[in-house]
Amino acid sequence: MRSFWQNAVRIFGPIGLTYISITVGAWLLFMILIPQLIMIDFSMRPLLPLRKIGGPEDIWTLRNYMVLFTNELHRAIFLKTIWSSIIVTSVALAICYPISFYLAKVTRGARLGWLMIGLIIPYWINELLRLFAWQLILADAGILNKLLMLLGFIAEPLNFRAGNSAVIVGMAYAYILFMVFPLYNAMESLDRNQLDAARDLGSSWLRIHWRIVVPHAKPGIAVGCIMTFMLAAGSIAAPQLLGSPSSFWFTEVIYTNFETANWNQGAAYATVLALLCLVFIFVMLRVFRVSLKELAQ
Amino acid sequence: MSHDVDIDHVSMRYPGSQRFAVTDVHVRIKPGEFFSFLGPSGCGKTTLLRLVAGFIEPTQGEIRIDGKDMRGIGPNKRPTAMIFQNLALFPLMTVAENIAFGLEVRGVSAAKRRKRAEALLELVDLPGMAAKKVSDLSGGQRQRVAIARALAVEPAVLLLDEPLSALDLKLRQHMRSELRKIQRRTGVTFIYITHDQGEALNMSDRVGVMSEKGQLEQVAAPDVLYNEPATIFVADFVGENNAFRVSVREQVGDWAVLETPFGMLKGRNPQGLTSGRRATAFVRPEAISVVENSAAADNFVPCTVENLSFEGAFITVVLKAAGDQSFVMRQNNDGSAPRLKAGAKVQIGFRADNTLLLTNGEQSGA
Amino acid sequence: MMSSDTTLKVLTGGYLFLFFAYLFLPLIFMAIVAFNTSSIPQVSPWEGFTLKWFGELFSDAQMWDGLLNSIIVGAAVVVISVPIGLGGATLLVRLHFKARDFLYALLVSPILTPGIILGISTFLFWDRWVNVTGGLWTAIMGQSTFISAYCMLLIMARAQRFDLTQEEAAFDLGANHRQVFWKITLPFLKPAIISSCALAFMQSFENYNTTLFAIGFKQTLPIYIGTKLRVFISPAMNALAVILIVLTITGALVYELVRRRETAQAHAADERQL
Ligand SMILES: Nc1ncnc2c1ncn2[C@@H]1O[C@H](COP(=O)(O)OP(=O)(O)O)[C@@H](O)[C@H]1O
Ligand SMILES: [Mg+2]
Numbered sequence: 062m063r064s065f066w067q068n069a070v071r072i073f074g075p076i077g078l079t080y081i082s083i084t085v086g087a088w089l090l091f092m093i094l095i096p097q098l099i100m101i102d103f104s105m106r107p108l109l110p111l112r113k114i115g116g117p118e119d120i121w122t123l124r125n126y127m128v129l130f131t132n133e134l135h136r137a138i139f140l141k142t143i144w145s146s147i148i149v150t151s152v153a154l155a156i157c158y159p160i161s162f163y164l165a166k167v168t169r170g171a172r173l174g175w176l177m178i179g180l181i182i183p184y185w186i187n188e189l190l191r192l193f194a195w196q197l198i199l200a201d202a203g204i205l206n207k208l209l210m211l212l213g214f215i216a217e218p219l220n221f222r223a224g225n226s227a228v229i230v231g232m233a234y235a236y237i238l239f240m241v242f243p244l245y246n247a248m249e250s251l252d253r254n255q256l257d258a259a260r261d262l263g264s265s266w267l268r269i270h271w272r273i274v275v276p277h278a279k280p281g282i283a284v285g286c287i288m289t290f291m292l293a294a295g296s297i298a299a300p301q302l303l304g305s306p307s308s309f310w311f312t313e314v315i316y317t318n319f320e321t322a323n324w325n326q327g328a329a330y331a332t333v334l335a336l337l338c339l340v341f342i343f344v345m346l347r348v349f350r351v352s353l354k355e356l357a358q
Numbered sequence: 359m360s361h362d363v364d365i366d367h368v369s370m371r372y373p374g375s376q377r378f379a380v381t382d383v384h385v386r387i388k389p390g391e392f393f394s395f396l397g398p399s400g401c402g403k404t405t406l407l408r409l410v411a412g413f414i415e416p417t418q419g420e421i422r423i424d425g426k427d428m429r430g431i432g433p434n435k436r437p438t439a440m441i442f443q444n445l446a447l448f449p450l451m452t453v454a455e456n457i458a459f460g461l462e463v464r465g466v467s468a469a470k471r472r473k474r475a476e477a478l479l480e481l482v483d484l485p486g487m488a489a490k491k492v493s494d495l496s497g498g499q500r501q502r503v504a505i506a507r508a509l510a511v512e513p514a515v516l517l518l519d520e521p522l523s524a525l526d527l528k529l530r531q532h533m534r535s536e537l538r539k540i541q542r543r544t545g546v547t548f549i550y551i552t553h554d555q556g557e558a559l560n561m562s563d564r565v566g567v568m569s570e571k572g573q574l575e576q577v578a579a580p581d582v583l584y585n586e587p588a589t590i591f592v593a594d595f596v597g598e599n600n601a602f603r604v605s606v607r608e609q610v611g612d613w614a615v616l617e618t619p620f621g622m623l624k625g626r627n628p629q630g631l632t633s634g635r636r637a638t639a640f641v642r643p644e645a646i647s648v649v650e651n652s653a654a655a656d657n658f659v660p661c662t663v664e665n666l667s668f669e670g671a672f673i674t675v676v677l678k679a680a681g682d683q684s685f686v687m688r689q690n691n692d693g694s695a696p697r698l699k700a701g702a703k704v705q706i707g708f709r710a711d712n713t714l715l716l717t718n719g720e721q722s723g724a
Numbered sequence: 725m726m727s728s729d730t731t732l733k734v735l736t737g738g739y740l741f742l743f744f745a746y747l748f749l750p751l752i753f754m755a756i757v758a759f760n761t762s763s764i765p766q767v768s769p770w771e772g773f774t775l776k777w778f779g780e781l782f783s784d785a786q787m788w789d790g791l792l793n794s795i796i797v798g799a800a801v802v803v804i805s806v807p808i809g810l811g812g813a814t815l816l817v818r819l820h821f822k823a824r825d826f827l828y829a830l831l832v833s834p835i836l837t838p839g840i841i842l843g844i845s846t847f848l849f850w851d852r853w854v855n856v857t858g859g860l861w862t863a864i865m866g867q868s869t870f871i872s873a874y875c876m877l878l879i880m881a882r883a884q885r886f887d888l889t890q891e892e893a894a895f896d897l898g899a900n901h902r903q904v905f906w907k908i909t910l911p912f913l914k915p916a917i918i919s920s921c922a923l924a925f926m927q928s929f930e931n932y933n934t935t936l937f938a939i940g941f942k943q944t945l946p947i948y949i950g951t952k953l954r955v956f957i958s959p960a961m962n963a964l965a966v967i968l969i970v971l972t973i974t975g976a977l978v979y980e981l982v983r984r985r986e987t988a989q990a991h992a993a994d995e996r997q998l
Contacts, residue, residue, distance in 0.1 A: 064373065065821060072818055074901025084811030085831075092869040093834060096845035099853055160743050163736065178980050183747050185972045187930040189949045190965045194750035196953065197757060197765055204753065207768060234750065266732075287836060295838020298932050302953050312840055319937065324848065331844045335837060342836060353829060411896055433896045446893035450911050460897035463907070511897055 097335075104329035125329030135314055135330075142311040143337065145225050145232075146293035152233045153240040153289045154282070161244035162274060166253060184238040192302045195231040199303065227303040228310065235299060236292045240285040247281020248274065283349045291338045360547045361424035361437060361514035363387040363410060368419035370405055370572075379405040381572040382419070387549060392541050395551040396558040397568030398595070403551040404443070405572075407517050410549060412436045423515060439513035441521045445504040447492045453479070453503050454488035460511035478506040482540065498529045505537075509544060516541075518550045522557065534561055555596055559584065567592050586628070590638055590716050599640045600685050604715070606635045614715055619681025623657040625713030637717040643674070643688040645712035648696050648704050655707025661685060663702045677706060755969060758962035765959045777963040784960065790948035793860060794929055797944055800864045801871055801928040802921050808868070809875025809920055810913070816876075817883040832877065834870035842869050843937030851940070858940025866938035871927045875920035882916035915986075922979075 069078050105121045113119065129135055164176060183191065198205050199221040206218040221227045251274065259269045275282070293299075300310035311334060318327030346353065365387070370380040380402040387393045395403050408414050410421055412433035421428045423437060433440075439460075448456050455462075457478055458471035466474075472488075479485055482502035487495070495503065501521060508516055518537075522530045538561050541548045552558050558565045559580040566577045569591045576588040587593035594601065604616040604623070614627035616639060625639050641657075652658040661677035664684070668691075675687040675698060687706060689695040698704065753767065758778075761771040781787060812831055816824065834842060846866035850856040886909070894904045910917075932946040939947060952961055 068373075069819055073814070074905075077814070077901055077905065081811045081815045084808045085815055088808045088812065088869075088872055089827075089830065091849075092846070092865060092872070093830065096842075096849035096869075099849050100841070100845040103848055103852070156743070156746075159736075159739055163740065167736070174980065174984065178976055179744055179747070181980075182969075182973055182976050183751060185926065185930075185976060186751065186965075186969055187932075187946060187949070189932055189946055189953065190754070190968060191750070193949075193953055193961060193965065194754040196957070197754060198750060200766075202764070202766060204767060234746070237747075291836055291838055295840055295933065297840055297936060298950060301950065312838075315840065315844070316936075319844070324852065328844065328848065331841050335841050338836065338838060353825070413892060413895075433892070434898045434900060438896070440893070440896045442889045442893060444887070444889055446887065446889035448890060448894075448908065459894065459899075459907075463894075463897065463899040463903045507893075507897070 100328045101332055103325055104332045106325050108323050108325045125326050126333065128326065129330070129333060138309050138314055139311050139333070141225065142294055145229055146290050149229055149232045149236065149293040150240075150286050150289045152229075153237050154286060156233070157237060157240040157244055157285070161241050161278075162248055162270075164241075165245050165248035166251065166256065166274075180238060180241060184242075188235050189298055189302070191235045192231050192299055195227070195234060196302050199227045199230070222303060222305045223307060225304075225308045228299050228308055231303040232293050232296060232299045236289050236296075239288040239292060243281040243284035243288065244278060245281075247278040247284075251277045279349045280351045283345045283351050287338075287342050287345050290341050294337060294341075295334060360389040360545050362389045363515055363547060363549065364420075364422040364425075365406075365410070366420045366422065368406075368409060368416045368421060370402070370409055370414065371417045372405075378417070379572050380409065380416075383566075383568075383572075383574045384419075385566055385574060385577050387547060389547055390545050392538065392548045392550065392561060392563045394558040394562040394565045395549070395568055396555055396565050396596070397551075397553065398570060399553050401568045401570050402572035403553070403568060404519055406568075407440070407519050407549065407551055410515070411438050411440045411517055437514040438517055439508035439511055439515075440517040441504050441508050441519065443519045443521070443523065445500055445521070445524075447500060447504060447507070449492050451492070452488065453484070453490045453492060453495070456492060456503055457507045457510050459507065464511075474510060475506075478510055481509070481543065482506045483536075497525050498533065501525065501533060502536075505540060509540075509546070513546060515547045515549060518548065520552050520554075523552075523554070530557075537561060559596075567595060569595075587640070587714070587716070588628075590718055593638075593640045593714065593716055598643050598686065600643065600646070601638050601640050602683050604637055604639045606631045606633050606637060606715070608633050613710065616713075616715065618683075620659045620679040620683060623659075623713060624710040625657075625715045626711055627715045629715070629717060631715060631717060635717065637715050640714045640716065641685075641708050641712055643686045646685060646687040646706050646708045647689070648687075648698070649707035651705070652707075656710035657713055658705060658707045659685070660703070660705050663698045663700050663704060665700055666698060677704070751965075751969060754962055755966045758959055758966045760959065763959065765957055765962055777959040778967075780958065781960040781963045781967075786943070786948055787945070787964070790943045790945040793942060794945040797860055797864050797867065797935075798925045798928040800860075801867050802924045804864065804868045805872040805875045805924045806917060806920050808872040809877075809879050809924075810917065812872070812876040813879035813883050817880055817886075832873050835873045835877075837870070839870070839931070839933030840937050842866050843934040846934070847938045847940070858938060859942045860939070863935045863939040863942070863944065866934040867928050867931050870934070871924045874927060875924055878920045878923060879913060879916045882913055886912055 066078075073081060104125055105123065106119055107122060107124060109116075109118060129139060164173060164180075168176065197203055200206075201218045201220060205221070206215070209215045210218065255273055256269060259273055264272070295312060296310070297312040297316060300308065300313050304310060304313070311330070315327050315330045315334070318324075318330065363386070365383055365385050367382055367384050368380060369378050369382050371378045383406060395406060397403055405414070409416055410423075410428075412428060412431060412435075415429060428436060448459065451459070454472065454475040457475040458466075461471045461474060475488055476485075479487055482505050484499060484502050484506070487499070487503075492500065492503070504521065521537075522533050525533060534557060537548075537550075550558070550562065562580060564577060564579055565583055567575045567583065569575050576583065576592045578586070578588075583592065584597055587596060590601075593599050602618060604618050604625075606614050606627075607617045607622065608615040609627060609630065609632050612627055612630075614625055614631060616623045616625055616637075618639075623639070631637055647655075649655045649658065659679050661679045664676045664678050666676075667674045670691065672691050673689045673695075675689060677685045677687060679685060685706060756767055757765045759773050759775070760767060761774040761776070762769065816828055816831075843866045846869065847858050847862055850862045850865060851858045856862065890908055890912075891904050894908045899907065930946060931944075932950055935944055935947055936950065943951070949961065949964065952958070
C-alpha cells in the first residue's frame with residue numbers, strides 16, 4: 062500500500078495526485094456509489110408518514126420488491142418492457158449491421174465522410190424531436206394513415222398508438238445510431254486482407270460474415286446491443302410521446318410512483334430496472350463470449 | 359564541466375518481477391570519459407541508464423555522481439541529461455523551443471534562450487533550423503536536435519540510449535564520428551549504451567560488456583576487450599570467435615598445453631588453469647591460415663574444407679576437423695592465400711598467443 | 725441475367741437509399757410542418773406557408789426559461805465533467821494497480837445505467853438526504869455522473885496514444901510535475917479536452933431522462949419540449965425542431981470541416997517525415 066502511494070506520487074506529483082484523488086474520489090463517492098446505495102436503501106424501506114420515519118416501523122424489508130410479483134399489472138408491464146426492448150434491440154441490429162459494414166469496409170474517402178455526417182446529424186438531434194417526428198407520422202390524422210387511405214389499403218385511419226408498435230417503431234428509430242457506432246468501430250479494425258483472402262478461397266459472402274466479420278465485431282455487437290437495450294428499457298420519452306394508456310412502459314410505472322410521492326416503491330422499481338440492465342450485460346457477455354475488458358476497447 | 363559516475367554494486371529488480379534486470383554492476387566512469395555499455399537486447403542496459411538518470415531507484419547499491427549519493431534525487435535534479443532511444447522530441451514545439459526547453463523551465467529569459475539555442479544548433483551543425491517544426495526534420499537532423507536539447511542544460515553526464523539504432527547504415531556511421539567530436543568539444547562524460555559492438559568499440563574510451571543476466575562481465579578499452587576477453591561470454595559476444603572444448607594437459611607458466619580431439623595445442627592461460635581442468639579455447643577467424651606443415655605454426659589442425667563464401671574483401675572458409683569441430687577462417691582476398699575448394703583436405707595453423715583458454719566459474723591463479 | 729456482383733451493387737444501393745430515407749424523411753417531414761398554417765401539426769391539408777409558429781415559439785416565456793436553464797446547466801456540466809474526466813483518464817491510463825479494471829468498470833457504469841436511474845438516485849441523495857431541493861443543481865449532478873464518463877473515455881483514447889518518454893524527457897531536462905503537465909501533457913491532450921467540452925455540453929443540452937427525475941419543478945429545454953409534446957402539441961414545436969436541426973447540421977458540418985483540415989495537416993506532416 063505504501064509503495065502504491067509512493068508510486069502514485071512519483072508519477073503524478075503531489076499536486077497531480079491531490080487533483081486526481083479529489084475529482085475521481087468525489088465522482089465515485091458522491092455521484093456514483095453513495096446515490097446508488099441511498100436509492101437501494103430507500104427501496105428497502107416502507108412508505109411511512111413523515112413522523113414515523115426513523116421509528117420502529119422504519120426497518121429494512123423487501124416488501125417493495127414483492128409488489129412486482131403480487132401486482133399483476135406491474136408484472137405484465139415489466140415483462141412486456143423486457144420483451145419489447147429485446148425486439149427493439151434485434152431490429153436495430155438487423156438494420157444497422159449492413160450499414161456499419163458498408164461504412165467500415167466497403168466505402169472510403171470523401172463518400173465515407175459524407176455518409177458519416179449523414180449519420181451524425183440525426184444522432185445529434187434531440188431524442189424528443191426524433192420521437193416527435195414519429196408522433197406526427199403515426200397520428201390518427203398523420204401522414205401514414207393518409208397515405209394508406211390514399212392508396213386504398215384502408216378505409217378508416219388505424220390507431221397505431223393503441224398497442225406497443227408505435228413505441229417500438231419510435232425507439233428503433235431513435236436509438237438506432239447507438240447501434241451503428243459500436244458496430245462500425247469494431248468492424249473498422251478488421252483487416253481487409255482477411256476478407257479478400259476468404260473471398261479468394263471461394264467463400265460466399267454469407268459465410269465470410271458468419272466466420273470472419275461477426276466473430277471480429279463481437280465486442281462491438283455486444284456494446285451496441287447493451288446500449289440499445291439499456292436505452293429502450295430505460296426510455297421514458299418514447300412511451301410518453303408515442304404510447305397510450307394501454308402501452309404503459311415500466312419506466313412510466315416508476316414515474317407514476319414518484320409523481321404520487323411513493324419514493325420507496327419507485328426506488329425499488331428503479332433498482333429492478335438497473336438489475337435488469339446488469340443481467341442483460343452479463344447475458345450479452347456470455348452470448349458473445351467477450352470479457353468486460355474487450356468491451357472497453 | 360564533467361563528473362565521474364560511480365555505480366557501486368547496483369542491482370535492480372522491477373516491482374512484481376522475479377528476476378533482477380541489473381545484477382551487482384560495479385564500475386566507476388571517469389570524468390570526461392566516453393563510456394559504453396555493450397550487451398544483447400534485454401540485458402538491462404536501458405534499466406542501468408534509467409537508474410543513473412533517476413527514473414528508477416536501485417533495489418540495492420548506490421549511484422554516486424561527483425561523489426554525491428543520488429538516492430532520492432529525481433531526474434529533474436540530477437546533473438544528467440538523457441537522449442532517448444526514440445529521441446522523445448516534443449512534436450508541438452519548434453526546434454528552438456525543443457532545445458531551449460530545459461532553460462525555459464529554469465526560468466532563463468527568452469533572449470538568452472534564443473542565443474543559447476542558436477549556439478547549440480551551431481555546435482551540432484544545424485545552423486538556421488531554429489524555427490523549423492520537428493516533423494519537418496530528417497532522421498539525422500532530429501538526432502542532432504535531441505543532442506542539442508540535452509546539452510542545453512549543461513549536463514555533467516550525458517546518457518545515450520541506443521540513439522543511432524533508428525538511423526540507416528550510412529548515417530549511423532557518420533553520426534558515430536559526430537558524437538565523438540561533440541564529446542571531445544564539450545568534454546562531458548558520455549555514457550552510451552548499445553547492442554552494436556561496432557559502435558561501442560569504435561567510439562568509446564572504455565566499454566563495459568553486459569551479459570543476459572544483467573551482469574557486468576568486463577570493463578576495458580576496446581582493443582583490450584577484443585584481444586583479451588576476460589570471460590567466455592565476452593569472447594563469444596565481442597567479435598567472431600572459434601570456440602572448442604579442451605582439457606588442460608599441463609600448465610606451463612602463463613601457458614598451457616591442451617588436449618583436443620584433433621591433437622595437442624598450445625595456448626595462453628591467463629586464468630592459470632591447472633592440469634586436468636576442462637575449458638574452452640578461442641581463436642579468431644582472422645588468426646587462422648592454411649599452412650604447409652606442422653613446423654609452420656604453433657598449433658596445427660588437419661581439416662576438410664566444407665564451404666566457402668566470398669565477401670569481397672575477404673573470403674570466409676568453414677572447415678571441419680576431427681571430432682566434428684568446425685572452424686571459421688578468414689582469408690584476405692589479396693591473392694596471398696591459397697585458393698581452396700570444398701572437400702579439399704588442408705592443414706590450418708594458428709599461433710599459440712592467438713589461442714586463448716577460458717573457463718566460467720572461479721578464477722584460480724594469483 | 726445480371727451477374728452476382730451487379731445484384732450485390734443494386735441491393736447495396738437500394739439498402740443505403742432506404743436506410744438514409746428512413747433516417748431523414750421523418751425529420752424533413754417534421755420540418756415542413758413548421759411552415760404550414762394549419763394549427764394541427766400536419767403536412768396535408770396544406771393551408772399555406774407561414775412563419776407564425778416561430779413567432780409563437782419566441783413569445784413563449786417558458787421556452788426562454790427552459791433555454792436559459794439548459795445553457796446554465798450545460799455550462800456547469802462542462803465545468804464539472806471535463807476536469808473529472810481528465811482526472812479519471814489520467815489515473816487509469818498512467819497508474820497500473822490491481823483494482824484498475826474494477827475501478828474502470830465502476831467509472832463507466834453510469835453510461836450503461838438507464839438515465840432515469842441516475843436521475844432518481846441523484847435526486848434522492850441530494851433532495852432527501854443532503855436536503856438540497858431538486859433543481860438545477862441536482863440536474864447538473866445527475867447529468868455529470870455519466871457525462872464525466874464520456875469525457876473520460878474521450879480523453880483516455882488520446883492519452884493512450886501519448887508517448888510517455890516525452891514526459892520523461894521533460895523531467896530529465898529539469899521540469900517539475902507542474903511544468904511537465906502544462907507544457908507537455910496538456911498541449912497534447914488539448915484536442916481531446918476541447919472535444920469533450922463540446923460533447924459534454926451537447927449531451928447535457930439534450931438530456932431528458934436523467935433531468936426529468938432530478939430537476940424537481942424547474943425545467944430545461946428538453947423538459948419543456950417533453951411537457952409540450954405530451955400536453956398540447958402545437959406547430960411551434962416543429963418550429964423549434966427546425967431551429968435545432970439547422971443548428972445541429974451547422975455544428976456537424978463545421979466539426980467535420982475542422983476535422984478534415986486537421987487530418988489533412990496531420991497527413992502532410994507524416995509525409996514530410998518520411
Ligand atoms: N518497466 C519494467 N517493468 C518490468 N520489467 C522490465 C521493465 N523494463 C524492462 N524490464 C525487463 O528488464 C530486462 C532488461 O530490460 P532493458 O533494460 O530494457 O534491456 P535492454 O535495454 O538492454 O534491451 C528485460 O528482461 C525487461 O523485460
Ligand atoms: Mg533498451
